[in-house]
Amino acid sequence: MRRPPLRSDHHPPPPFNAPAARRLRAALGLGPDHVAHALRASYDLPYVTPALVAAWERGTASPSHPELTALAGVLWCSPGELIGRPRTLREHRMARGLAPEDVAHTVGHELQAYLRMEETGQWRGTERQTAALTRVLGLTLADVLTVTGREERLAELLRDAVTTRWQAYVRPVSKIAPLERRVLEEVLHRLHQDYQGHMAATLSWGGGPTDASDPGRDFLAHVVDHFWTAVEDGGRT
Secondary structure, eight states, X not given: OOOOOXXXXXXXXXXXXXXXXXXXHHHTTOOHHHHHHHHHHHXXXXXXXXXXXXXXXXXXXXOXXXXXXXXXXXXXXXXXXXXXXXXXXXXXXXXXXXXXXXXXXXXXXXHHHHHXXXXXXXXXXXXXXXXXXXXXXXXXHHHHHHHTXXXXXXXXHHHHHHHSOGGGGHHHHHHHSOOOHHHHHHHHHHHHHHHHHHHHHHHHTTOOTTOTTOHHHHHHHXXXXXXXXXXXXXXOO
């Protein structure tokens, strides 16, 4: 059996929304074999089989960036409808159906410089360029921190805030996530209380600090997600 050619796209596949792909295909009255045929015939993807399409829809395989773009063409949808929550600069651009040239021109970067940022995952832009990027890609504040590489620093500050005196971290966190001070204070207070509650539960269950199922450790591992959830709730305890 001849092996399919190696795919030229070396980027990690984007987060794929498999249920959306199944739903869109079914709405068009197509089977996996029809989708595979269209990808082979119209998009120069000779290795795509009905089995591969079915694997994408089951979530056991993920289409590459070029494959996802082609699949969107076959399913008459935008690439964004087939992407889960975008996290990288490239994924946000694809979700908006924009060419790199469009984004580079809008934010005021040379195309090659912008492409290097997508390649490395490191945004190098001024405040004005970041604001333009936010508008053209429809980014939330959480998205901006992720694509500009500041999410890990936020996570470090939040872990320190919930495990020590949260009041001391209001200002450092505000420099990364410029939110209204009242909201930020309420959010950090809530996260501190939630973390302490998890730790109290751990002690009452007899768990140790190295227990892999320790809810306190799990809370810290997802502290950024907890932060944005609390922000959306307005910091209410």
